[in-house]
Amino acid sequence: MSDSAIFTDRETLRLTKDGVFLSDGEEITHARTVAAFHHFLGRDETGYFIRIGRDFKRIEVEDTAYFVIGVQWGSDAVGEPVELLLNDGSREKLDPDTLRFQTERLTCRVKNGREEAKFLRKPYTEILLHSLAEENGYVLHIGGKTIHLGTN
Numbered sequence: 001m002s003d004s005a006i007f008t009d010r011e012t013l014r015l016t017k018d019g020v021f022l023s024d025g026e027e028i029t030h031a032r033t034v035a036a037f038h039h040f041l042g043r044d045e046t047g048y049f050i051r052i053g054r055d056f057k058r059i060e061v062e063d064t065a066y067f068v069i070g071v072q073w074g075s076d077a078v079g080e081p082v083e084l085l086l087n088d089g090s091r092e093k094l095d096p097d098t099l100r101f102q103t104e105r106l107t108c109r110v111k112n113g114r115e116e117a118k119f120l121r122k123p124y125t126e127i128l129l130h131s132l133a134e135e136n137g138y139v140l141h142i143g144g145k146t147i148h149l150g151t152n
Helices: 031-039 121-129
Strands: 013-015 021-023 041-043 048-052 055-058 066-072 083-086 091-093 100-102 105-110 115-119 131-134 137-142 145-150
Touching: 021 031, 031 041, 066 121, 083 105, 105 121, 115 121, 121 131
Parallel strands: 066 115
Antiparallel strands: 013 021, 041 048, 048 055, 066 083, 083 091, 100 105, 105 115, 131 137, 137 145
């Protein structure tokens, strides 16, 4: 690699289950670096990687590579969808049928169903606050649908 390379050859990059990037176990806190890593994240048959220009680095992913960091609610009265803000800066409409709930873990499918995204604490709480608790989990009325979020 050249002297201006972004990645160090022996460096281990890990994306934690909480959406935090670590370099050799130390949290990466530089906001622009973290944003770039999320934005330039990719996946192939071998696993996840970050590619920025010609620089390429495989990364370890503890849980999911995508995270829901925000939720924008439409008007359920007219069946407007919920829009999700993802950690890579993109926005997607929530497909309520892909929501999966387990205690302390809520996920959905994103990227045309190719990837799983985990809801981080604030959007996770927001979704559950919009739902009704019942014996086997939660019921959520969203986008004109009733979704049962049973515990798995």
